[in-house]
Amino acid sequence: MFYIHQTSCISHQPTFHEVDLENLNRSDNNQLLAVEPKYSNIPIGQLRRMGRALRMGVGTGMQLLEHNQTDGIIIGTANSGIEDSITFLNQILDYQEGRLTPTNFVQSTFNAIAGLLGMITKNTGYNATHVHRGLAFENVMLDAIMRLNENPEHSYLIGGVDEISVRNYRMEAMAGWYKTEEVSNLDLYQTETPGSLPGEGAAMFIVNHKKDEAIAKLRAIQLLNVLEPKAIAAQLSQFMQQHLSDTEPIDLFLSGENGDQRFFKYYAACEKVIGPNTTIARFKHLTGEFQTASALALWLGCHFLQTQSIPAHAVKYIGDRNGLNRVLVYNNYHGEQHSFMLLERGGGN
Amino acid sequence: MSKIVVTGVGIITPLGNTLRQNREALKDGLCALSSIEIFDSRYATLLPFGEIKTTNQNFKDQLNVSEPGVTRTTLLALHAFEQAITDSGLSAEEIQSFDTGFISGTTVGGMCISDELYHDANHNKVGSAYLNSYDLGSVSIYIQKRYGIQGITDTFNTACSSSANALMYGARLIQNGFAKRVIAGGVDSLAKFTINGFNSLNILSSAPCRPFDAERSGLNLGEGSAFLVLEKEEEVKGKKIYAELSGWANTNDAFHPSSISDNGEGPYLAMKKALEVAGLQPNQIDFINTHGTGTENNDEKESIAMQRLFQTPPAFASTKSNIGHTLGAAGGIEAAFCLLNLIHQEVYPSLHFSHPIETTGLYPVPQYEKKTIHHVMSNSFGFGGNCSSLVFSKV
Incomplete structure (x- = not known):
């Protein structure tokens, strides 16, 4: 459990400065690339060397670290600066392992985002990078929960970041993870084909045990591996029983449905467990699909709780709850890595 | 707080395929740094490496791996993982319990496969068998699926401290009540990516490395894997205990x-x-x-x-x-x-x-x-x- 105090987000939508989720940015060529800001908060000499993932991660992280002292930095990223990795690999093979400059190699180090944030802000505290594909950010949250259990006075920067690189896109597309027909993000959920629309982005949070003035409270999370839809539904039911009393209904079920018809059965099974009174909303048409999209789901959950509203294009089903106090997020990646997050408005009770 | 104890160890290094072999070699002061025989690199005979002299095909035969797309990094990890759970006497039921976590650290993951990755990323129209095996998570996800692990799984990449952090995370999962036992450790195999990366930084030594010597001239890259089974002391009555992770x-x-x-x-x-x-x-x-x-x-x-x-x-x-x-x-x-x-x-x-x-x-x-x-x-x-x-x- 922890409280979320400040957030920062870069995505395909305007989320970094003035947030506007009402006027949806359309996908472009079946992709939802991040709208990057100018990054006035990154030292210019460093910014020049950074690839997208580093820029997005350091940019969102610095937006929060400029105003907050933290006791550590915990980042989730499945691929970090994969464009730099493959650029370096190409140089190795194109030049038959000749002498290379180390820039792309150092920049593609997976813990470069957490490391640079620590270096720029002189933060000698805990510094971790989780890279477990579709559960990288969930492990970040679990790590933060444990760090705060161990050190209740501490405060941490946590976040999730991933980029679409041209070459990585090729490989994921060949593996069948993306739509092959042209689809707009507006129509993502109406498709009856496999694959989703790729996205990218970064979301960062300041978390601690201070209840006052918190945006939201993360009450619980659960991480699950390969399971059948029936078993996921049973786990969700148990998760809700364990963490919610009868007087604490779920107002919003935020679903990671991504238009890939192979995985629809998981979301359908969970919607059944949630029941007819809860509003259902989806977010992958805003963010696109990627390994750490759940970090953006957490950001959206916080935003909905804060503004007490959900953009109409995100709503799948309107329940009969008044107010927006509790959000349950369910996400899965490739149908193999699943997670639940239970989020509550403000400091909670 | 409960004590976290080690009840099983699995290891493979250039010194040997078991903990016992590694001990004998360490006692004898053996240096396993040599030219590369199995892996293909321009530096194979120019620099010393800690290479494990077992081919991927031999590993696949030993470990009954027949599906396509399994990388050397995964094979090394699988070897150490199997040894660790056998050594600790974990039953299939225990391994598949929601209370059993699996945490691995790796820096290269499936990127040890550089030629296929090069072609998949740049040229191929039809992907190779490794398309879903290049990322870091692929190593632990393969093992998770093979053993039906249901508890918390994770992969760390904090560069050269990755598996130390995996062990730390495992111990903390147990102390915080998120797991009763955790198999934690890490793996890396030799890769053109890291060989050329460290070489570009001018920190690879052309002779076997000389730690703490005034004349030291850099490091040598090696490959290997080790996993430890961590458990709560009160849960392991009667089991062999190696030590406490304190x-x-x-x-x-x-x-x-x-x-x-x-x-x-x-x-x-x-x-x-x-x-x-x-x-x-x-x-x-x-x-x-x-x-x-x-x-x-x-x-x-x-x-x-x-x-x-x-x-x-x-x-x-x-x-x-x-x-x-x-x-x-x-x-x-x-x-x-x-x-x-x-x-x-x-x-x-x-x-x-x-x-x-x-x-x-x-x-x-x-x-x-x-x-x-x-x-x-x-x-x-x-x-x-x-x-x-x-x-x-x-x-």
């Missing part, structure tokens, strides 16, 4: 992406905080398995950090002089070596040392000897300023 800490040096600060602040803080978690004073540490890569920067700064914390540091050595730097596997492999120090009450020689660094004047352990050891520390430092220390204690 202390751990991770800090950041916050100085430079690829080198340690002049006063070794990150390493100093990691060692100091690990002692605090273990509830120990500096003078209670009997031996340190250092990070000791053999680079100009690391060995001097690590020495300075040890002198700041211990004044006169305890006996120490670097097993990277035997097998090279196994990157994401180093923390796990060196943790297994620390267990050998504790169980057998002995220390192994640090190789290729002749003269101490002028500014610090420290001498690593010169030869095999019996030694009374209650507490051992293991250091792992990585790029991005990442610094981790673990403490293992005799039970």
